[in-house]
Amino acid sequence: MADLLDRARALLAEHPVADGHNDLPWALREQVAYDIDRRDIAVDQSARLHTDIPRLRAGGVGAQFWSVYVSTELAGDAAVSACLEQIDVVRQLVDRYPGDLRLATTADEVAAARAAGRIASLMGAEGGHSIANSLATLRALHRLGVRYMTLTHNDNTDWADSATDEPRHGGLTAFGEEVVREMNRVGMLVDLSHVAPATMRDALRVTEAPVVFSHSSARAVCDHPRNIPDDVLEMLPANGGVAMATFVPKFVLPAAVAWTAEADAYLNARGLDALDASDEAVRVRRAFEEANPRPQATAATVADHLDHMREVAGIDHIGIGGDFDGTPFTPADLADVAGYPHLVAELLNRRWSEEDLARLLWRNALRALRDAGEVARDVAARRGPSVATIEQLDGPGKFGSD
Structure with a gap:
């Protein structure tokens, strides 16, 4: 296995990880109220966090979507403010560690960061409640650098059903469909992790751009509602989307x-x-x-999901979204962000080719981001910003606060 690990590290030097989801910003909020002097990620923080710069480097991470997550205990203006605080701490980290991190909002900027030896730092808003039913707020988050939004978290929003809540809408409401269309127009990836299968199917029907699953695995391998059914995986080639397998043990190990x-x-x-x-x-x-x-889940457990996802969706439509610092438990040999070589070594042992691994680790995520930008330019040329409201599209009394 030592030889495979050496091969994995060499491969990651050429084809680094573009990881879809890391909750370091929320961990910094919970642990130190954003006082990043108390969690200097330039040094080892393994006693408290899954993530720091030395371990990102050791793990071969070249690009990271930092989750600007907001708990569903927050709603309305409080959720928006908390999301802005999450964005602020990501920008603070980028400013504090310019030799290691660089803010990126496009595929070209990701490539430029990598060429300069920096870890491209992107942002994804986890939970549609962060926009407080406002398309203008959605656009403002995009202007601040957010490049995907997870339509729900663990609870339904007023316009979309979550995978882990009682169904209320049957998928997306009319306003929820308008949210997807506006995300297409501005160039924000639609993230379908956390949403109910009906929401997944509705979003795939409406979207003109590739979708992502920033941190979800295969439901056929582990029957958890946070995972992706095969019929949805089968829809990704036509859409161009990317399903990013996660490492969370309760999602990957029955x-x-x-x-x-x-x-x-x-x-x-x-x-x-x-x-x-x-x-x-x-x-x-x-x-x-x-x-x-x-x-104990292991890298082999995650590889089982990736084998299945490759078989169903195809090699061009899978990626990695570890969910580090967003889960209290991790697989034995994927304990933190330094662990990616163990997964790559496992896949090499299963005869995955270097070309397949390059797509899984780096190319697919960047292609989806690039394609979403191209779709946005086309859609924006056809229509201006939507001024629709949830009251107009869904009617008064048809939605409620979560």
Whole structure:
């Protein structure tokens, strides 16, 4: 395996990872209230975080979509403000570490950052509640550099059904379809992780641009609602989209699904949220895990998903979205952002070619970003900004606050 790891690292030097999802900004909010002096990511932060610059370098990361996530406990103006704070901390990190990070908003800027030896830093808004039902807010986020938006998080929005909430709309509402069209017009990728299968299918019907799944794996391999059904994977070639496999154990390993539910219930009983990144939550999780050893996912577990996704969607339509710092548990040999060589080594062992790995790791994500920009130029030439409101399209009383 040592020889395979050496080959993996050499390959990553030529074809680095363009990862679809990392929640470092939210971890910085939860742990240190954005006081980044207390979490200097220029040095090892492995005691507290999955992510720092030395480990990004060791893992062969060339581009990272930083999630500017907002909890669904926040709504309306509070959600918008929190999203702006997330954007601000990403920009602070880029300004603080200019020798390692460079802000990027286009495929050309990603390529230029890589050529300059920097890690291209993009942003994706996780959860459509971040726009507070306002297309003008959507456009403002795009102007600030956000290049994808996940239509929902764990709860429904007023215009789209989530994978992990009770269905309310049957997919996208009329306003939800207008959100997708406006995302196409400005050049913001439609991210279908977290959404219900009906929402996935509606978005694929409406969109003119490629979609992404920034951090979702194959439902046929692990039957979790956060994963992608095969019929949706089969739609990606016609759309040009990219499904980015995630590493979250409860999404990739069937045995981990029930264990994680028990761990989450243990936290909830002590007044802690399952996504809580505070020191207290870390302590409580460790205590639970010591008493209840967890099933271990590995790079091989993730590779099983990628094998299946390649078979169903094709090599041009898959990528990587680890979800580091957005999950308390990680696979044994993908513990943090330094772990990508282990996955590449596993895929090399399964006879994946260098060309296939180049597409998986780097090329597919950049192609989707580039294609979305081209679609945006075409759509913007045909129509101006939408002034539609949810009241106009969905009618009063047909939506409610989440």
